[in-house]
Amino acid sequence: MPELPEVETVANGVDARVRGQRIDSVWLSRYKEPFKTSRSEMAEALPGLRIERVYREGKHIVFDLSGTEGGAVQWVVHLGMTGRLLVSAAELPLAKHTHAALGLSSGQELRFVDARRFGRLALVRVENGAGFRGPGHEPLSIAPEDFVALFRGRTLTIKAALLNQTLLHGVGNIYADESLFRAGIRPTRAAGRLSRARLVRLHGALQEILRKAIELGGSSVSDYVDADGVAGFFQLEHRVYMRTGEPCLVCGRPIHRIVLAGRGTHFCLHCQR
DNA sequence: ATATGGCCCTGGTTGC
DNA sequence: TGCAACCAGGGCCATA
Numbered sequence: 001m002p003e004l005p006e007v008e009t010v011a012n013g014v015d016a017r018v019r020g021q022r023i024d025s026v027w028l029s030r031y032k033e034p035f036k037t038s039r040s041e042m043a044e045a046l047p048g049l050r051i052e053r054v055y056r057e058g059k060h061i062v063f064d065l066s067g068t069e070g071g072a073v074q075w076v077v078h079l080g081m082t083g084r085l086l087v088s089a090a091e092l093p094l095a096k097h098t099h100a101a102l103g104l105s106s107g108q109e110l111r112f113v114d115a116r117r118f119g120r121l122a123l124v125r126v127e128n129g130a131g132f133r134g135p136g137h138e139p140l141s142i143a144p145e146d147f148v149a150l151f152r153g154r155t156l157t158i159k160a161a162l163l164n165q166t167l168l169h170g171v172g173n174i175y176a177d178e179s180l181f182r183a184g185i186r187p188t189r190a191a192g193r194l195s196r197a198r199l200v201r202l203h204g205a206l207q208e209i210l211r212k213a214i215e216l217g218g219s220s221v222s223d224y225v226d227a228d229g230v231a232g233f234f235q236l237e238h239r240v241y242m243r244t245g246e247p248c249l250v251c252g253r254p255i256h257r258i259v260l261a262g263r264g265t266h267f268c269l270h271c272q273r
Numbered sequence: 274a275t276a277t278g279g280c281c282c283t284g285g286t287t288g289c
Numbered sequence: 290t291g292c293a294a295c296c297a298g299g300g301c302c303a304t305a
Contacts, residue, residue: 001297001298001299002299003299033281033282059300078300079299080282080299080300081282081283081297081298081299082282082283097283114282115282115283115284116281116282116283116284116297116298117282117283118281118282118298118299119299120300154275154276155275155276156275156276156277160276163299165299172298172299173297173298173299261276261277261278262277262278262279262298263297263298263299264296264297264298275305276305277303277304277305278302278303278304278305279301279303279304280300280301280302280303281298281299281300281301282298283297284296284297285295285296285297286294286295286296286297287294288292288293288295289291289292289293289294
């Protein structure tokens with residue numbers, strides 16, 4: 001599932017291929033989802049606009065667009081679970097579950113493919129120069145003290161807190177489990193009862209694995225691929241995620257799996273307290 | 274306000 | 290071997 005490192009990889013890859021190009025044509029599927037902005041509004045607004053820049057904001061991919069008369073707009077893409085953004089030759093037939101195909105001035109097409117339709121496409125107007133903002137704090141740049149303050153007084157588990165996008169945005173199931181393992185914290189602990197020192201350690205562990213994962217092009221576990229259709233390699237670095245029953249790489253005891261916040265949660269009973 | 278659980282979706286895996 | 294039931298989970302919404 002695409003989380004911060006995967007979304008960052010896709011955004012950078014797409015930026016390198018489509019920056020500066022004009023959107024000449026728009027094709028959209030007939031489904032209600034994944035369109036957050038109506039299909040008709042999107043199909044009418046996009047043609048003629050120029051892509052100035054593509055970047056990540058939380059788990060969202062933001063396209064800065066210019067060329068409108070009534071002020072700048074952004075095209076915001078959320079990959080959900082199975083969403084893919086691909087730049088491909090316009091001649092290639094549309095893959096199954098394609099929901100958007102933007103014809104570009106280069107002759108190529110930017111395509112959004114999403115089997116499960118948990119992804120979202122939206123058109124956002126830029127108000128007073130402020131672009132789209134994600135719901136929470138940015139994990140890669142939040143200061144340790146601000147990170148610690150996020151969890152103060154909270155009774156939910158630290159795992160659920162890490163997944164809550166209004167606190168930190170960008171962390172999903174893989175990096176929540178992996179950062180908790182590296183910080184030695186059991187996922188079931190109440191977020192507000194963890195010591196400052198342990199939260200600072202979690203802050204460091206989370207930033208470290210997110211940076212490492214970005215370097216490796218993300219984790220390819222379900223059908224995640226980057227803008228070229230190429231898989232990432234961070235899954236080779238997973239120490240607990242999807243390793244249920246396998247020996248802990250530190251102590252050798254079997255990795256446990258429980259369900260927390262409705263998500264599969266993997267951890268070592270011995271190494272995480 | 275905060276926390277929890279159900280729901281949406283399809284494809285891969287599991288089990289008979 | 291074939292088929293059906295089951296499971297995965299990000300974000301949103303109703304509920305407690």
